[in-house]
Amino acid sequence: MPITTITRRRLLAGSAAALALPAIARAQSAVKPRLTVISQWSAGSDGAAITALGKKFEEKGGIWQHSPVPGFTTEMMNKLRAQIIAGDPPACSQLKGPEIAAWSKIAPTVNLDALVAAAGYEKVVAPDLARLHKPGGKWISLPLQIYSTNMLFLSKRAMDKAKADKIPVTWADFNDLAEKMKASGITYPIANGGTRPDDGQKFEASLAGISPTVYRAAIMNLDKKALEGPEIKAAFAQVRKIADWSDPNVGAQPYATNLKRFVDGEMGMLIMGGWAQGVLRNAGFKFDDYVIAPGPSDNTKPVFLLNADAFIFWQRKEADLQAGQTLMAQLVMDPAIQTMYSQITGSIPVRTDVDLSGEGWSDGQRRTAAALKDAVANNQAVLSLAHNMAQENGLTAAMIDVITEYVKNKTITPEQAVTRLADAVEGAR
């Protein structure tokens, strides 16, 4: 029985592709823009933000066809690959980091240079970030929003308990404060979780805080000498301290399970992305319960570990989809749209020229944006390893394997960890 339906469908699909679409494309010069989008964003503030973006697209007269692929990045990649093989790539899909360069070799992408130039976008994007989105020198994708993965959250009640009021600037300050908290009866001064990205964040925050230059050489450029250097060992030593101050019972749970204890002052500090703010707010906690500052940096200037979401644009022949891509690109670069998006998700805009002093922005977002500006000025904005910005998935996974094992297994020494990390990089290349 399925055989007959197959043949009929096949015939229909074949004739539609052969006749209908090019005819429509030729007949209508002024088409209604249409956009097919694949993203992971389906739930919570992510889902709300992409829905709001779709509404804006429709307000401009477009047809918005979003297909969320819930789950992890792998699922979305499978879906994307299936669509590309089927000859039906989405007009636009969510993709980030070095995967943009890797995937752009699989199917033809759209050259957005003219649109980017018209919007004057390149001037207002952090240079490392811009480079990621124009592999081969051409803009084929556009960043949409930014998170810093190394913001420092301090529990007000824990600070009061420890009788501390100074926000730590360097790792030495941070360690002093943790000791002080411990001495005042706080068993676990650190409130981080135990997921893979969480462990990765502990490491990247440590290394970038010790030396952003070495971070760039070792993690982003995989320089062998830097990877085996003393800074990496120091970073692992700092990670061990953080692990020792954390609740070992957290296992592989997300940091969110500790938020209540953090706010109550049973735990003192959290190194997390700016998104934790939105999570704290949604859980019913107040802004007065905690302070947000840039993560520790030994040269005292803020270090910004960049995590950015982006859209890549796939070549389509249909005139309505092409019009949709133009409209979408203009929307994504628009400061008003970036403002709307970031205010929903708790991120900060990609554009460094957006004014965050107005209503609708939180203190934490303003501090994050200021930290980005400072970090860019001092060349201390680097790409996050834990959130797949610094390396492709395979290499990232190999490195995080080493880091997460080190966090959980305290018999591994920092020296051994350095060798293991270098070996893992060598093996995965």
Next chain:
Amino acid sequence: MRDRALAPSRILIYFVVSLMAAAWLAPLVVVVLNSLRTNEEIAQASMIGWPKHWAWSNYAAAWSGFCVAETCAGIRPYMLNSALVTIPATIFSTLLGAIAGYAVSLWRFRGDSWIYGIVTLGLFLPQQMRLLPWTIVLRDIGLINTLTGLVLIHTIQGLSFTTLFCRNYYVAIPHELIRAARIDGAGFFRIFWRIILPLSSPILIVTVIWQFTHIWNEFLYGVTFTTGQQQPVTAALIALSAAIADIPKHGVQSAAVIIAALPTLLIYLFGGRYFVRGLTAGAVK
């Protein structure tokens, strides 16, 4: 009898069994309790706890409220999609598997054991390995992004398992039965229909339970070969749980998980006692 019921060994057995049952059921208890607590309550207290007030609204939100991006219809439409894939695929794969198992166990033809071997080889191929070949097949027959395509996939992939189990069950049937029927003039399908099928209910129940559970719980193909509104219930569940930038909504998640698990749970409740019986019947030979 009464003496034996009170014997220390009996008490020990019941004690150990109850302990194991409690350990086994503990996660379910947590899920059921959390399905009746508000998200705020869970976030501010702990994952494990007694509901302060019964939050039945979680079930309403799970069934028809929560949003997957632009669509706020809860789990309901996705349950229907899963049913539309699972029910036909279970029926087709079970029937075809029974015929195939009958053919390779009770009929001799050239290469029969080879065919059996190749069909069951499918059991050892990981899902991910078959993803790209299926993409190409679905593209060429024009069934990508359709529920019919998923039915086709699950029917064909289910054959490895259903053939294996039916074959193992049918080899126990005496060949004299088949020979007698052939002398009476019955052909391949008549023997299957009149003699084999009436004997098959235990193994058919096993394969139905197995196929139904697997297809219902399947995620990878369901999410890769459908789009938007056609996604199966597993995709909706993941959509509800995979938000790194948000506090987990344990209350609604728990309610949704319970609703989504109900069909497989019911199948087990009604067919469960046949399950073990059918499995062992097949395993002996």
